[in-house]
Amino acid sequence: MYDHEAERRRYSESVRLAERLGHPVAGRRPTTQSQPRHMEESSPRLEPFFGGFVSQDQDEHDLDNHERSIPIAAHAEYFRLRRYAEKRHRISCQWGLIDNQALATYLLCQQKTLKWTQPAVDFASPLDFCTCASINIHHRRVDLVDLLHRRPSQLIAFCKCTPDPIRLMHHGYFACSVEKPRSAFSIRLVQYHHLLWQASAVSTSAFIQSISTFLDNRSDSPLLNRGSNWKRRQLRVPFTNCIDLYRRILNSQRKLLEDGLQLTKADKWASKCPRCFGPSQTEIKQDTEEPDVIVAMDGNFQQRHYAYASKDEPREDQYPHSFLPPSKISSDVLAIEETEASAVGINPPCSDQHKAANDTRDESTWDKCDDNGLFASTC
Numbered sequence: 001m002y003d004h005e006a007e008r009r010r011y012s013e014s015v016r017l018a019e020r021l022g023h024p025v026a027g028r029r030p031t032t033q034s035q036p037r038h039m040e041e042s043s044p045r046l047e048p049f050f051g052g053f054v055s056q057d058q059d060e061h062d063l064d065n066h067e068r069s070i071p072i073a074a075h076a077e078y079f080r081l082r083r084y085a086e087k088r089h090r091i092s093c094q095w096g097l098i099d100n101q102a103l104a105t106y107l108l109c110q111q112k113t114l115k116w117t118q119p120a121v122d123f124a125s126p127l128d129f130c131t132c133a134s135i136n137i138h139h140r141r142v143d144l145v146d147l148l149h150r151r152p153s154q155l156i157a158f159c160k161c162t163p164d165p166i167r168l169m170h171h172g173y174f175a176c177s178v179e180k181p182r183s184a185f186s187i188r189l190v191q192y193h194h195l196l197w198q199a200s201a202v203s204t205s206a207f208i209q210s211i212s213t214f215l216d217n218r219s220d221s222p223l224l225n226r227g228s229n230w231k232r233r234q235l236r237v238p239f240t241n242c243i244d245l246y247r248r249i250l251n252s253q254r255k256l257l258e259d260g261l262q263l264t265k266a267d268k269w270a271s272k273c274p275r276c277f278g279p280s281q282t283e284i285k286q287d288t289e290e291p292d293v294i295v296a297m298d299g300n301f302q303q304r305h306y307a308y309a310s311k312d313e314p315r316e317d318q319y320p321h322s323f324l325p326p327s328k329i330s331s332d333v334l335a336i337e338e339t340e341a342s343a344v345g346i347n348p349p350c351s352d353q354h355k356a357a358n359d360t361r362d363e364s365t366w367d368k369c370d371d372n373g374l375f376a377s378t379c
Contacts, residue, residue, distance in 0.1 A: 094178040095248065098163050102245070103252040105169045106187075113172070116188050120172030123156055127170055132159040143223060144173060145235070146186040150215050152223055165245070174245050176238035182226070183235065185242045193239075194246060208239045254321070268321075276379040299375040 113120055121127065130137075141153040156171070158164055165175035173184035193207055212235060216222055225231045258268065269277040276293045316325040 091178070095245065098165060098178070099248060099252055101163070101166055102169065103249055103256065105166050106249050107253070109170060109172070116172065116191070121170050123154065123171060126157070127162070127167065130159050130161060132161050136160045140180065142168070142181060143183040143233070144186070145183065145189065145211070145215070145223075147189045147192060147211075148218075150219060150223065152221070174242040176241045183233070183238045185239055187246075190242050190246045193243065204240055204243070205236050208235050251321075273379050293379055295377055295379050297375070297377040 109120060110116065112118075137157055137159045139155050139157050142156050144151040144154050156168070158167060163178070164181055165178060168175045168181065168184050169187070172188075173186050174190055175181040176183045176185070189211070193204075196202055196207070212223070212232075223233045223235075225233050257263075261267075263271070266277065270279075280292070316327060319325050
C-alpha cells in the first residue's frame with residue numbers, strides 16, 4: 001500500500017536540503033530571513049554602478065542627489081558636459097564654413113529644378129564644376145530618404161574639391177553631417193516638414209516616425225543600422241541636423257535680400273506685417289481716433305528650461321531676427337536689479353487670479369529647473 005505521508009515527508013526534506021544548498025525549486029519562492037522594519041529603513045539604499053541598469057521604480061530625485069554628493073560623479077558629469085559643448089561648437093563651426101557655399105548652391109539648384117519640381121542631377125552623372133582627377137574621386141554608400149521613397153546604401157561619388165553636403169545638394173538632398181554623411185534627406189521632404197511645423201505643433205520625433213512607417217510599407221526591407229541585421233536606424237537626430245541646415249540657408253537668404261535691397265528697420269517691420277507697419281496712403285479709418293498700431297505683450301512664465309540641457313552662448317549676430325539681442329535689454333536688466341528692493345511686498349491682485357496663473361515652480365521645488373521664461377509681443 002502506497003504511503004502518501006512518507007512520500008510527503010521525503011519531498012519536504014529534499015526541498016529543505018535544496019534550499020540550504022542554494023538550488024532553486026520549481027513552484028517555490030526562496031525563503032529569506034525577515035528583518036525588522038527599523039533595520040530596513042535605516043539601511044543605506046543600494047545605488048547602481050555607473051552605466052548600469054537603473055530600475056524604473058527607483059526614485060530619480062534621490063538618485064540625482066546621491067550622484068551629486070559623490071565627487072567622482074560630479075567630476076565625470078562636468079567633463080561629459082564639457083565634451084558635449086565642445087562637440088556642438090565644433091560642429092557649428094564646420095557648418096558655418098560652408099554657409100555661403102550652401103546658400104549659393106541651394107539658390108542655383110532651386111533655379112535649375114524649378115523649385116525642386118524637376119529631377120536633380122543623377123547620381124551616375126558627374127558634376128560639371130568638379131575638377132578632381134579620377135584618383136581623388138571615391139565612392140561611399142549613403143542612406144537616402146525622400147517623401148515618397150528611400151534608397152538604402154546608395155553608392156555616391158565624392159571628391160576633394162567639393163564638400164560632401166554641397167555635392168549632395170546638387171543631387172537634391174540635405175546631408176545630415178558635414179564630414180562623411182551616412183544619411184541624407186531630400187530637400188522637398190525637409191521643406192514639407194518646415195511648412196507642416198509652421199501650421200501645426202508636430203514634433204520631430206512624431207514626424208520622422210510617421211515617415212519611416214509610411215516608407216516601410218512601400219519598401220521590401222527596413223532601414224537597418226550598419227552591421228546589424230535587426231536593429232532599425234534612429235533618424236531623429238540626423239533629420240534634426242537637416243532641419244538646422246535648411247534654417248541656416250533660410251536665414252542666410254533673408255539676410256542676403258535685406259542687405260541687397262538695403263532695407264531699413266521700418267521696411268523690415270513692414271515686410272513682417274504690412275497691415276500695421278506698411279504704407280498708409282490708401283488706408284481708410286472708420287474712426288479718427290483709431291490707433292495706427294496695436295501691440296500686445298504677454299509673458300509665458302510657465303516656460304521652463306531644463307537645467308541639464310545644452311546652453312549655447314551665441315554671438316549677437318547669431319540671434320534669430322525675432323529675438324532681441326542681449327545688448328538691447330542690458331540696461332533694463334540693470335534697472336530692474338537696482339529697483340528690486342523697492343518692489344518687495346508688492347503683490348499685484350491679478351497675479352494669482354488670471355487664467356494662466358504665475359507658475360510657482362523654481363529651483364526649490366524642482367532641482368532641474370533653470371528659471372527663465374518667454375516674453376513676446378505681437379501686433
